[in-house]
Amino acid sequence: MCGIAGIFHRDGRPAEARAVAAMSAALVHRGPDGEGSWLDGPVGFAHRRLAIRDLSDAGRQPMLDASERIVVTYNGEIYNDRELRGELERSFGVRFRSSCDTEILPYAYLAWGEAMFERLEGFFAIGLWDRKEGRLILARDGIGIKPLYYSESGSRVLFASEIKGLTASGEVAARIDPASLHTYLAAGHPGTQRSLYQDIKQVPPGTMIAFTDRERTERRFWRPVRAPEIRDLDDAVDRLQSTIETVVKSQMVSDVPLAVLQSGGIDSSLISLTLGRLGLKPPLFTAGFTEKSHDETAVARQIATTAGLPLHVIDGEAGEGAESALRAVAYHFDGQCADTGALGFYHLAGAVRRHCTVVLSGDGGDEFFGGYETYAATMMAERVRHVVPRPVAGLIGRTAYASVRGNEKRLPAAAQLARFALGLGEAGTSPHLQWRRLVPRFLAEKIYDGEMTDLASADPFAEYAEYYAEPHANVLDRALIADQRFHLQSVLAKVDAMSMAHSLEVRVPILDRRVMDLAGTIDTSLLNPWPKGAPKYVLRKLAERLGMPHEAAWSRKRGFNVPIAQLMRSGLRTICERVLDREADAFAPFLKPDAIRLLWKEHLDRRADNAFALWPILTMGIWLQGLACPAPR
Known part of the structure; x- marks a missing residue:
C-alpha cells in the first residue's frame, strides 16, 4: 500500500x-x-x-x-x-x-x-x-x-x-x-x-x-456482471464458504502486524469467524458509540468470543477533537467525497494504526449480496410507482422530511418515508437511484446559483442510471449492478482516504474478484428474497453455520456511521457556524450563501433535520475556505 x-x-x-x-x-x-x-x-x-x-x-x-x-x-x-x-x-x-x-x-x-x-x-x-x-x-x-x-x-x-x-x-x-x-x-x-x-x-x-x-x-478488462445460475441454497453456502476461506487465507500474507475491523454486521463477522476456523488469531477492533442505535460492541464481543479472537473497543466519537478531525477528513478527501461514515472511520483507522499496519474489512457485502434495505424499497416501488401520482409522492416526501426535525436516531420512520416518497416523486428515473440522495431536488432548487441553476432540476445520476439500465429482467439484478459500479465508489473512496491518512492498509476479502464473480452467479432469490426473507440471506445462513449467534445473524443492518445530526449541533457546531454561516459567501457562485445559512439555522434550531443535505456542503466548504489540514502525526 x-x-x-x-x-x-x-x-x-x-x-x-x-x-x-x-x-x-x-x-x-x-x-x-x-x-x-x-x-x-x-x-x-x-x-x-x-x-x-x-x-x-x-x-x-x-x-x-x-x-x-x-x-x-x-x-x-x-x-x-x-x-x-x-x-x-x-x-x-x-x-x-x-x-x-x-x-x-x-x-x-x-x-x-x-x-x-x-x-x-x-x-x-x-x-x-x-x-x-x-x-x-x-x-x-x-x-x-x-x-x-x-x-x-x-x-x-x-x-x-x-x-x-x-x-x-x-x-x-x-x-x-x-x-x-x-x-x-x-x-x-x-x-x-x-x-x-x-x-x-x-x-x-x-x-x-x-x-x-x-x-x-x-x-x-473487468467489471462485475450478474449471470445467476446457482439457485440451491446449500450449494451457494458451500461454495461461498470455500471461496471465502481461500480468499481470507490468501489475504493474511504480511510481514507486519495485521488485524480485522469488526462491526456488528454479517460481512466482517464472516471474516473473523473464518479466521477462527482457520486457526489464525489476529486481533479484532470495533468502534463504540454512546448513542445505542449506532453502537454494535455487544455483537462484536459475541463474534470475538465465538472465533476465539481478542477484541479491542475504540471510541468511535470525536468528542472535543471533532473539528480538527473533520478538517483532516476534508484534507484527505481533497473535496472529492462526503461519505457520512468518514469521520467515524477516520478515528477508527487512527486508533487501529497504533497497533498494526494492515487490517481486513468487510466492505462490499451489501452491494454484492443484496444487503441494503433500499433493495426491498426498490422492489416495492416497482409495484406502486405507477399507482401513486408523482406530485402526490413528492408532497408526501417533503412533508415527511420537514417532520423529522430534531429526531437524532439512526434513521427515523419519518426520514425513511421521506426518502421513499421523494424517490417515487422523481420524474424520468428509477426510484432506486434516488434512495441515497443527500441534497434532494426540492432543496437543490433553493440553494443552487449561477451555472448550477439550470442543473437543479436535472438528474445528477446519469452514470448511475447508465449502469441501472443494463439489460436484466430482474429489477434487483439491475439495482445490484448499479450499486456495485456506482454507489460502492463512495464507500471505497472513504476507506482508502481515511485509512491512508494514517498509513493503514485495508484489505477487503469480499471485494476479491473470486468472491465477486461467485456472487454474480447466485440468484437474487438467495441474496434478498423479499418479502419472504431477510436481506443478504445466503450470507446470514453462512454466518450461522460458522457460529454467529442466531439473533445477531438475523438482526437488522445498522451500518458504520456517526450520528452527524447530533454532532453538527454539538462537537462540530463551531466549524459549522463558521463554514455554513459566517463564511458562507465562499460557496458563490455555485450555491446561494443565504440559502445555505437558512438550511443551517433550521438544522441548528431543530426546525428540520438537514444533516445529510448539509454534510457534503460542509465538507466541500472546509476545503473551499482553506480550512482543511492534516492532523498532527
Whole structure:
C-alpha cells in the first residue's frame, strides 16, 4: 500500500525533478517508510512506500525489470503473486531478486502485455512505462479499491493516487466543474470517471489507459456482471464458504502486524469467524458509540468470543477533537467525497494504526449480496410507482422530511418515508437511484446559483442510471449492478482516504474478484428474497453455520456511521457556524450563501433535520475556505 505519481511529456520535453518531488511529498502520509523516484527524458515516476511485504530495500519502487525496459510504480497488493512468480520462472526463465509482489509486474507485462491485468488477483493502481515502445499505461483494479487520478492536457499527462499529488506539480488547477458538483451534492462523490474538478479525471475501475506521443487508448478488462445460475441454497453456502476461506487465507500474507475491523454486521463477522476456523488469531477492533442505535460492541464481543479472537473497543466519537478531525477528513478527501461514515472511520483507522499496519474489512457485502434495505424499497416501488401520482409522492416526501426535525436516531420512520416518497416523486428515473440522495431536488432548487441553476432540476445520476439500465429482467439484478459500479465508489473512496491518512492498509476479502464473480452467479432469490426473507440471506445462513449467534445473524443492518445530526449541533457546531454561516459567501457562485445559512439555522434550531443535505456542503466548504489540514502525526 503506497502512494504513486508521475509525469509524461508527450512532446519529448524532460520531466522536471522538482515537480516529481513535489508530487511525491504531497503523498507522504500514504507511504512514510520510504520514497523513490525515477526520471528518464520525458517521464518521471515517484513512489511513497508503506512497507508491508519484503521490508528490505529490494522492495523499493519505482521498480525495473533486469533489462530496464519496464518501469513500474504501484500501489496495492497482489495475492496470487506466488503462482504468477512460479509461472514466470518456469515459462520465461525469470530470476527474481525479492519476495515483494511488485517485482512480478514488469515481468508479467513483458510476458503477457496488457493481458497481465486479467491475471492479477488483488487490488492495485499501477503506472507502467515501456521504454522501448514509449508507452505509459495507467491501470486500476476491477472494482476500484485503489484510486488513480490523472490530468491530460495538451502534450502532458500527470497521474497520482490523490488529487493533491496532481496539484502539487504546479501544472494542474483544482477548478470546480458544475456538473460534477451536481453529482457530488446528490451522491457524496462525483462518480467513477470524473472528479469534482474540470481538468482532473479518474481511471475508471477495471480499466487501463495507455498513452504514447501520438495516441491514447482505453480498455476495460473487468467489471462485475450478474449471470445467476446457482439457485440451491446449500450449494451457494458451500461454495461461498470455500471461496471465502481461500480468499481470507490468501489475504493474511504480511510481514507486519495485521488485524480485522469488526462491526456488528454479517460481512466482517464472516471474516473473523473464518479466521477462527482457520486457526489464525489476529486481533479484532470495533468502534463504540454512546448513542445505542449506532453502537454494535455487544455483537462484536459475541463474534470475538465465538472465533476465539481478542477484541479491542475504540471510541468511535470525536468528542472535543471533532473539528480538527473533520478538517483532516476534508484534507484527505481533497473535496472529492462526503461519505457520512468518514469521520467515524477516520478515528477508527487512527486508533487501529497504533497497533498494526494492515487490517481486513468487510466492505462490499451489501452491494454484492443484496444487503441494503433500499433493495426491498426498490422492489416495492416497482409495484406502486405507477399507482401513486408523482406530485402526490413528492408532497408526501417533503412533508415527511420537514417532520423529522430534531429526531437524532439512526434513521427515523419519518426520514425513511421521506426518502421513499421523494424517490417515487422523481420524474424520468428509477426510484432506486434516488434512495441515497443527500441534497434532494426540492432543496437543490433553493440553494443552487449561477451555472448550477439550470442543473437543479436535472438528474445528477446519469452514470448511475447508465449502469441501472443494463439489460436484466430482474429489477434487483439491475439495482445490484448499479450499486456495485456506482454507489460502492463512495464507500471505497472513504476507506482508502481515511485509512491512508494514517498509513493503514485495508484489505477487503469480499471485494476479491473470486468472491465477486461467485456472487454474480447466485440468484437474487438467495441474496434478498423479499418479502419472504431477510436481506443478504445466503450470507446470514453462512454466518450461522460458522457460529454467529442466531439473533445477531438475523438482526437488522445498522451500518458504520456517526450520528452527524447530533454532532453538527454539538462537537462540530463551531466549524459549522463558521463554514455554513459566517463564511458562507465562499460557496458563490455555485450555491446561494443565504440559502445555505437558512438550511443551517433550521438544522441548528431543530426546525428540520438537514444533516445529510448539509454534510457534503460542509465538507466541500472546509476545503473551499482553506480550512482543511492534516492532523498532527
